Amino acid sequence: MTATPSDVLRGTLDLLILKTLTLEPMHGWGISQRIQQFSRGAFDVNQGSLYPALQRLEQKGWIESAWRTTENNRRAKYYSLTGAGKRAVGQETASWRRYVSSVELILEVK
Amino acid sequence: MGAIRGAMVRLRALLHRRATDHDLDDEIRFHIELETEKNVRLGFTPEEARRRALVSFGGVQRTREAHRDVRGARWVGEAFGDARYALRTLRKTPALAVAAILTLALGIGANTAIFSAVNAVILRPLPFTDPGRLVMLWEENPDKGWHEGVVAPANALDWREQVHAFEDLTMYNGSNGRVTLTGVGAGEPVVAVDTRVTGNFFSVLGVRAQLGRVLRDEETWGGDQRVVVLSDHLWRERFGADSGIVGRTIQVEGADFQVVGVAPPSFAFPDESVDLWLPTRWSMEDRNQVWFRRAHWPRAVARLRPGVSLDRANAELQTVVRRLQQQYPETNTRMGAGMTPLHEFLVGDTRLPLLVLLSAVSLLLLIACANVGNLLLVQAAGREREAALRLALGAGRGRLVRQALAESLVLSALGGAAGLALGWWGTRILAALQPAGMLPVRDVSVSWNVLGYVLLITTASGLLFGIAPALWSGRRAPVEVLNEGGRSGSEGRRMRRWGDTLVVAEVALALLLTVGAGLLARSFAELRNVDPGFDASGTLTASISLPGIRYDTEEKMTSFFDRLLERARALPGVRDAALVSQLPLTGTEWTSDFAIAGRGADGSGTEVLHRELAPGYFQTMHVPLLSGRDFTTDDRADTPPVIVINDVLAKRFFRGQDPIGQKLAFDKVPDSSSVWRTIVGVVGSEHQVEMAAEPRIEIFSPVTQDPRSAMTVVLRTDSDPASLGPSLRRLVKEMDPTLAIGSMKTMIAVRAESLARQRFLTTLLTVFAAIGVALALIGVYGVMAQLARRRSREMGIRIALGASAPRIERMVVGHALRLVAIAVVVGTGVALVTTRALGALLYHVAPVDPITFVVVPLLLGLTAAVATWVPARQAGRSDPAVVLRGE
Numbered sequence: 002m003t004a005t006p007s008d009v010l011r012g013t014l015d016l017l018i019l020k021t022l023t024l025e026p027m028h029g030w031g032i033s034q035r036i037q038q039f040s041r042g043a044f045d046v047n048q049g050s051l052y053p054a055l056q057r058l059e060q061k062g063w064i065e066s067a068w069r070t071t072e073n074n075r076r077a078k079y080y081s082l083t084g085a086g087k088r089a090v091g092q093e094t095a096s097w098r099r100y101v102s103s104v105e106l107i108l109e110v111k
Numbered sequence: 112m113g114a115i116r117g118a119m120v121r122l123r124a125l126l127h128r129r130a131t132d133h134d135l136d137d138e139i140r141f142h143i144e145l146e147t148e149k150n151v152r153l154g155f156t157p158e159e160a161r162r163r164a165l166v167s168f169g170g171v172q173r174t175r176e177a178h179r180d181v182r183g184a185r186w187v188g189e190a191f192g193d194a195r196y197a198l199r200t201l202r203k204t205p206a207l208a209v210a211a212i213l214t215l216a217l218g219i220g221a222n223t224a225i226f227s228a229v230n231a232v233i234l235r236p237l238p239f240t241d242p243g244r245l246v247m248l249w250e251e252n253p254d255k256g257w258h259e260g261v262v263a264p265a266n267a268l269d270w271r272e273q274v275h276a277f278e279d280l281t282m283y284n285g286s287n288g289r290v291t292l293t294g295v296g297a298g299e300p301v302v303a304v305d306t307r308v309t310g311n312f313f314s315v316l317g318v319r320a321q322l323g324r325v326l327r328d329e330e331t332w333g334g335d336q337r338v339v340v341l342s343d344h345l346w347r348e349r350f351g352a353d354s355g356i357v358g359r360t361i362q363v364e365g366a367d368f369q370v371v372g373v374a375p376p377s378f379a380f381p382d383e384s385v386d387l388w389l390p391t392r393w394s395m396e397d398r399n400q401v402w403f404r405r406a407h408w409p410r411a412v413a414r415l416r417p418g419v420s421l422d423r424a425n426a427e428l429q430t431v432v433r434r435l436q437q438q439y440p441e442t443n444t445r446m447g448a449g450m451t452p453l454h455e456f457l458v459g460d461t462r463l464p465l466l467v468l469l470s471a472v473s474l475l476l477l478i479a480c481a482n483v484g485n486l487l488l489v490q491a492a493g494r495e496r497e498a499a500l501r502l503a504l505g506a507g508r509g510r511l512v513r514q515a516l517a518e519s520l521v522l523s524a525l526g527g528a529a530g531l532a533l534g535w536w537g538t539r540i541l542a543a544l545q546p547a548g549m550l551p552v553r554d555v556s557v558s559w560n561v562l563g564y565v566l567l568i569t570t571a572s573g574l575l576f577g578i579a580p581a582l583w584s585g586r587r588a589p590v591e592v593l594n595e596g597g598r599s600g601s602e603g604r605r606m607r608r609w610g611d612t613l614v615v616a617e618v619a620l621a622l623l624l625t626v627g628a629g630l631l632a633r634s635f636a637e638l639r640n641v642d643p644g645f646d647a648s649g650t651l652t653a654s655i656s657l658p659g660i661r662y663d664t665e666e667k668m669t670s671f672f673d674r675l676l677e678r679a680r681a682l683p684g685v686r687d688a689a690l691v692s693q694l695p696l697t698g699t700e701w702t703s704d705f706a707i708a709g710r711g712a713d714g715s716g717t718e719v720l721h722r723e724l725a726p727g728y729f730q731t732m733h734v735p736l737l738s739g740r741d742f743t744t745d746d747r748a749d750t751p752p753v754i755v756i757n758d759v760l761a762k763r764f765f766r767g768q769d770p771i772g773q774k775l776a777f778d779k780v781p782d783s784s785s786v787w788r789t790i791v792g793v794v795g796s797e798h799q800v801e802m803a804a805e806p807r808i809e810i811f812s813p814v815t816q817d818p819r820s821a822m823t824v825v826l827r828t829d830s831d832p833a834s835l836g837p838s839l840r841r842l843v844k845e846m847d848p849t850l851a852i853g854s855m856k857t858m859i860a861v862r863a864e865s866l867a868r869q870r871f872l873t874t875l876l877t878v879f880a881a882i883g884v885a886l887a888l889i890g891v892y893g894v895m896a897q898l899a900r901r902r903s904r905e906m907g908i909r910i911a912l913g914a915s916a917p918r919i920e921r922m923v924v925g926h927a928l929r930l931v932a933i934a935v936v937v938g939t940g941v942a943l944v945t946t947r948a949l950g951a952l953l954y955h956v957a958p959v960d961p962i963t964f965v966v967v968p969l970l971l972g973l974t975a976a977v978a979t980w981v982p983a984r985q986a987g988r989s990d991p992a993v994v995l996r997g998e
Contacts (some may be wrong), residue, residue, distance in 0.1 A: 029138060030145040048142065049169040052135065053177040062117030078138050083116065
C-alpha cells in the first residue's frame with residue numbers, strides 16, 4: 002500500500018454500491034467489504050455514509066431490501082437490484098466514463 | 112415502476128418512523144458485530160476489535176441522523192417541532208391568538224355554511240338512478256308569454272311515443288294539491304300535500320320503495336284500484352312507522368285508497384313538502400279530447416336512452432313538435448317545446464343567490480385573512496430581535512420562514528376547526544330560516560365535500576395571511592437589527608408599504624361587499640313599497656277544501672260555502688268576510704283563453720287570469736270598485752252569467768269605451784256553445800302572482816256560477832286578525848267535523864312569504880356585509896395604530912427638530928386619508944364591474960344604482976377615515992421628550 006485509503010468520492014458511492022450488487026444480493030457490511038476488496042484497498046467506504054446511501058437508492062426504486070438469515074444463522078438486511086436498478090447501473094457507468102474521460106482531456110492539456 | 116416503488120419506500124419510512132429507526136439500529140449492530148469479528152480474526156483482543164469497529168463506522172448517531180435526513184424524517188420531525196413551538200408562542204400571547212382564531216372562525220364558518228348549501232343544491236347529483244340522463248321537458252309559447260312552462264298531457268304522451276331518444280317519460284302535477292286524510296289512526300282529519308303523478312313516475316326516476324312497491328304505469332291507465340304511495344315522513348309522523356302499513360286502506364278526500372308502498376327517506380320530489388303520491392287516472396279516450404291538448408298543467412320528465420346526447424334528443428323532439436303543430440293547429444300553433452337537464456332546471460333561480468352569497472363570504476374570509484395577517488405581522492415585527500439573534504447564531508433563514516409559516520398554519524387550523532363548528536351550526540340556521548323550498552332541508556349538512564372545502568380554504572388562508580409575516584421574519588440582516596441597540600429605529604419602509612396595502616385592501620373589500628348588500632337592500636325596500644293593490648292589514652285567511660265524495664254536487668258545495676260565509680260574518684270581531692278561489696301573491700295562477708263579443712278572434716292568443724269569488728271580496732280586501740257593481744247574492748247559478756274585470760284589462764281592451772255591459776267568453780274562438788258573460792264591474796288591479804310582477808289582466812266570476820270545491824276564507828277585523836283563528840276553526844268544525852283547515856295565515860304573513868326569498872338573501876348579505884365592515888374597520892384601526900406607534904419615535908425626532916405638531920398631524924392624517932381615498936376608488940371601480948352579476952336579483956334598481964354607489968362609498972369612506980384618523984392624531988401628538996426617553 003502506497004497511500005492511506007481515501008474516502009470514496011462523494012457521488013460515486015451510489016455507483017459503486019449498484020455495481021457491487023450486480024454480483025449478488027448483499028448486506029451492508031458485505032457491500033463495504035467488497036468495495037474495499039475490489040479497489041484493492043484503495044477505497045475505504047465511510048460506513049457512516051453507506052446506510053443513508055442505501056436508503057437513498059431504495060427510495061429511487063433502484064434497490065430493494067429484505068431481512069434474511071445469513072449462512073451463520075444470523076438476521077441481516079439484504080439489498081438487491083431491482084429492474085430499474087439494473088438499467089441504472091448501465092446508465093450511471095456510461096455517464097461516469099464520460100465524466101472521467103472529460104476530466105482526462107482537461108488534465109492532458111499542457 | 113421504480114419511481115412508484117421508491118415512493119412506497121419513502122411513505123412507509125415516514126409512516127413508520129419508529130420501526131424504520133429500529134430497523135436501522137439492528138442493521139448497524141449487525142454491521143459492527145461482523146466488523147468486530149473481522150478484527151478479532153486479524154488478531155486484536157475482543158475489546159480492541161470492537162473499539163476499532165466503532166471507530167471505523169464513524170459515529171452511530173451521525174449515521175442515524177443522515178439516514179433520517181435521506182428519508183425526510185427530519186423534515187417531519189421539525190414540522191412537529193414547529194407546530195409545538197407555534198402553539199407555545201400562541202399561548203404566550205393569548206389575546207392575539209384568540210382574536211385571530213375568532214376572526215378566522217367567523218370567516219371560515221360563514222364559508223362552511225354557505226358552501227354546504229351550494230353543495231347540497233348545485234354540486235350534489237340528484238338522488239335518483241343515473242340522474243344525468245333525466246331531462247325536464249317544457250312547452251313555450253311567445254303569444255301566451257309562456258316560458259319553460261308546464262305541458263299539455265296529450266302533447267307529452269305523443270313525445271313519449273314518438274321521440275326515440277326517450278327511454279320513458281313521466282308527468283307530475285306542476286303544483287301540489289292539498290287533500291284531507293281521514294282514517295289515519297284514530298286521529299283528527301289531516302291535511303296532507305299530494306302530488307298526482309303518472310304511474311311510471313318512480314320507475315322513470317329510478318327510485319324503489321323502502322316498503323311495499325312503487326306505483327305502476329297501468330295504474331294511470333284505467334286501473335280500477337285506487338292506490339297511494341306515502342312519503343317517509345308522513346309514514347313516520349302519522350303512522351308511527353308501522354311496517355304493516357302496506358295493504359291498509361286510508362281515506363283521501365273521503366274515498367278509499369290502498370297504501371301500496373312507502374318512498375325512501377331521501378326521496379322528496381317534486382319538493383320537500385310532498386306527503387303522498389297518487390296516480391293520475393286517465394283513460395285512452397282522454398287522449399283524443401281537445402282539452403287534453405289545450406290545458407297545460409303537468410310537468411314532464413324524460414329519461415334519455417343511454418348514450419343519447421341532449422342535442423340529438425332535442426332535435427328529435429323538435430321534429431315531433433313541428434308535426435304536432437301542423438296536426439293540431441287549434442291548440443298547438445306557435446307551441447314550442449324544449450328540454451333542460453333536470454338538475455339544472457331544478458336548481459334554476461336558486462343558483463344565482465347562492466353564488467352571490469358564496470362570493471360574499473369569500474370576500475369576508477379575505478378581510479378576515481387580512482386582519483389576521485396584520486396581527487401576525489405586528490407580532491413578527493415585535494420579535495424582530497429574536498429572529499435576528501437566531502440568524503446570528505446560525506439558524507437558516509428558510510428555517511425561520513418555515514417556523515413563522517407553521518405558526519400561521521397552526522392558527523388557521525385552530526380557526527378552521529372553530530369555523531367548522533360555527534359553520535355546522537350555521538347550516539342549521541340556514542335550513543331553519545330559508546324560505547320554503549329554496550334548499551333541500553334534509554340534505555343541507557356538512558358532508559365530505561364540505562370538509563374538503565373547509566380544509567382547502569383553511570390551508571389557503573393560513574398561507575395567505577402567513578406569507579408576509581413569514582418572509583418578514585427571515586428578511587432583515589441581523590447586524591442591522593441588533594445594531595439598533597434595543598431601540599426600534601425609524602420604521603422600515605417595507606413594513607409601512609405592507610400596512611398601507613392592507614388598509615387599502617380591507618376597505619376596498621368591505622366596500623365591495625357593502626355595495627352588493629346595499630343594492631339588494633334597496634331592491635328589497637322597493638319591493639316592500641309596492642302597493643299590492645289590496646290592504647293586507649287586519650285580514651286572516653284560511654283555505655278549506657271540500658271532499659268530493661260527500662260534496663258531490665255543485666249545490667252542496669255552494670250551499671256549504673254560502674252558510675260558512677254567512678256564519679263567518681256573524682263571528683264576533685269580524686267586520687267583513689269573503690271567499691276567493693286563490694289568494695293573491697301565492698305564486699299560482701289559473702289562466703284561460705278569452706274572447707270579447709263583437710270583435711274578431713284575438714290572434715295572439717293572450718291569456719287572462721281568472722278567479723272565482725263570493726260577493727264582498729273587493730270590500731274585504733279593500734280593492735277599490737272603480738265602476739259598476741260587485742257580485743251580489745242575486746247572482747245565482749240560474750241567473751245570467753256575470754263577471755268583474757280589473758282595470759288593467761279595462762285599459763288594454765276597452766280604451767275609450769265603457770266596459771260595463773260588454774260580453775266575454777272563456778274561449779279562444781267562440782262558437783255556438785260559448786257561454787257569454789256580461790261585465791258588471793271594474794275593480795283596481797292586485798298584484799296576483801308576486802310583488803315583483805306587474806298586475807296582469809284578470810277576470811272574476813261569482814263562485815255561485817262557477818263552483819269550486821276549494822276556497823279560501825278571508826276575514827277582516829279591526830283588532831288583531833290572528834285572534835279570529837280559534838273561532839273560525841270552531842265554526843268549521845261545527846259545520847263539518849271531518850273538514851280540516853289547510854292553512855291559516857294573516858294576509859300580512861302571506862305577503863311576507865311572497866318576499867321570503869328576497870328577504871332571506873338580503874338579510875344574509877347584510878349580515879355578511881356588516882361583519883365584513885366591522886372586521887375591516889377593526890383591521891384598519893389596528894394597522895394605523897400600529898404604524899402610528901412605531902412611527903412615534905420618528906415623530907418625536909421631527910418635533911424635537913422643530914416641526915410643529917399640527918403639521919405632523921396633517922402629514923399622518925393626510926396619508927391615512929389618501930389610503931382611504933384610494934381604497935374607495937378601487938372598491939367602487941371593482942363594484943361597478945362586478946355588481947352586474949346581481950342584475951337578475953334586483954327589482955327596480957339598476958346594478959349601478961347611483962344612490963347605492965354614492966351613499967355606500969361615502970359612508971364607508973367616512974367611517975374608515977375616522978378609524979384611521981384617531982390613531983394618526985395620536986402620532987401627531989407625540990411628546991418628543993417622552994418618546995425619545997421611552998425606549
